[in-house]
Amino acid sequence: MSLQLFSSLGNAKREFRSIVDGKVSMYVCGVTPYDVTHLGHAFSYVHFDALRRYLSWRGFDVRYVQNVTDIDDDMIMVSKREGGRPIAEIRDENDAILRRDLDAMNVLRPHAYPFATDYIPQIIETTQRILDVGGAYAVDGDVFFDVAAFPRYGQLNGITLEALGKLENPESKREEKKRGHLDFLLWQTTEPGEPNWDSPWGPGRPGWSIECTAMSMTLLGEQIDIHGGGRDLKYPHHENEIAQAETASGRDPFCGFWMHNGMLQLEGVKMSKSLGNLVLARNLLPHHSGDHLRLYLLGEHYRSDANYSSESLELLRPRIDRLQTANVAADPAATVQRSHPLIRAFSAAMDDDMNTPLALEILDRAAGRVLDGTSDAGEADALRSAASILGFAFAGARGPVNGDLNA
Numbered sequence: 001m002s003l004q005l006f007s008s009l010g011n012a013k014r015e016f017r018s019i020v021d022g023k024v025s026m027y028v029c030g031v032t033p034y035d036v037t038h039l040g041h042a043f044s045y046v047h048f049d050a051l052r053r054y055l056s057w058r059g060f061d062v063r064y065v066q067n068v069t070d071i072d073d074d075m076i077m078v079s080k081r082e083g084g085r086p087i088a089e090i091r092d093e094n095d096a097i098l099r100r101d102l103d104a105m106n107v108l109r110p111h112a113y114p115f116a117t118d119y120i121p122q123i124i125e126t127t128q129r130i131l132d133v134g135g136a137y138a139v140d141g142d143v144f145f146d147v148a149a150f151p152r153y154g155q156l157n158g159i160t161l162e163a164l165g166k167l168e169n170p171e172s173k174r175e176e177k178k179r180g181h182l183d184f185l186l187w188q189t190t191e192p193g194e195p196n197w198d199s200p201w202g203p204g205r206p207g208w209s210i211e212c213t214a215m216s217m218t219l220l221g222e223q224i225d226i227h228g229g230g231r232d233l234k235y236p237h238h239e240n241e242i243a244q245a246e247t248a249s250g251r252d253p254f255c256g257f258w259m260h261n262g263m264l265q266l267e268g269v270k271m272s273k274s275l276g277n278l279v280l281a282r283n284l285l286p287h288h289s290g291d292h293l294r295l296y297l298l299g300e301h302y303r304s305d306a307n308y309s310s311e312s313l314e315l316l317r318p319r320i321d322r323l324q325t326a327n328v329a330a331d332p333a334a335t336v337q338r339s340h341p342l343i344r345a346f347s348a349a350m351d352d353d354m355n356t357p358l359a360l361e362i363l364d365r366a367a368g369r370v371l372d373g374t375s376d377a378g379e380a381d382a383l384r385s386a387a388s389i390l391g392f393a394f395a396g397a398r399g400p401v402n403g404d405l406n407a
Helices: 039-057 073-081 087-104 116-132 209-220 231-249 290-298 310-315 317-327 341-351 356-372 379-389
Strands: 004-007 012-015 023-028 061-066 136-139 142-145 184-188 224-230 255-261
Touching: 004 255, 023 039, 023 209, 039 061, 039 087, 039 224, 039 255, 039 290, 039 379, 061 209, 073 087, 116 136, 116 142, 116 184, 116 209, 116 231, 142 231, 184 209, 184 231, 209 224, 209 231, 224 231, 231 255, 290 310, 290 317, 290 356, 310 317, 317 356, 317 379, 341 356, 341 379, 356 379
Parallel strands: 023 061, 023 224, 224 255
Antiparallel strands: 004 012, 136 142, 142 184
């Protein structure tokens, strides 16, 4: 069976094919570290880590990039609120917490982990390219993308421009200067005392979406295979990324597969820093292993809006115990054939748009057979192999828990 992945562009599941045979370029939107990160972030990064690992197991050479948005309205707001505390200090403090959490869940380190502030020259260059081809206009130091110049705008969200105009849009600023309501900032002037950089349009700072466009194009090329992120980023962020990249490069499509994870909820409401309804991984880790949290997160499909409860997490303790205990019966040095029935069933589930809940059910049933003595020859070894593909440290998966801090 071929690997089938759901892409938000086209709103359909289709066979995965990479731009360059045997290679996969993968960009996942990172956090804006103005405050602590939470289990909702881990939901996204654990799932994309599983996808990365599965693509590698399938034989692809994967290059994975995850950014840090370290200059935007929220970073500036927190810096001012804390008496002018340096933004880099705020970033580094919160980024370190995220990295520790993801390390504990054995998430592989990205091949590149760019900070937006390190890519200001590339952001300026990309903005200039868009201006040069008539896709943007400058007004008194601000540079706006001209949505009217990009007929495909709205394709990712699959709705009309009128409908897009009614959605919440944090990039809709300085209406008095814009030609069109949906136009958005590529470069913006700043208030006195705010961070700024020199540019052809005067001192200022980047807009939000242009940061990811410049970083992804610099680090992965003008066309990429997979762009991941939370579903809340489809508009305006990812819609804007498509418009910017395809205008700057003249190449369509910018990305082959747009993969959006659902929102982890608490009592039916999306976890968010603005609402304060957060469950922090760092508060759970003293009581639950990283593998236990990984099992919980992968137990929900990546496109689902999972609802967190401490009871549901605790109910998984027997399952993680079964998997770990069955793993003891495996030979770490054994060679497991892909034709083994367990591996075939596991890969069939994963090939169906990364159906990790079904894959884990298959592994759990196998663990039960190993423990009650009814397993087939080599099933314990196959179980260990499949659990390793999913990134579980107890199964020997490479990653931070097992001392591998490489990408």
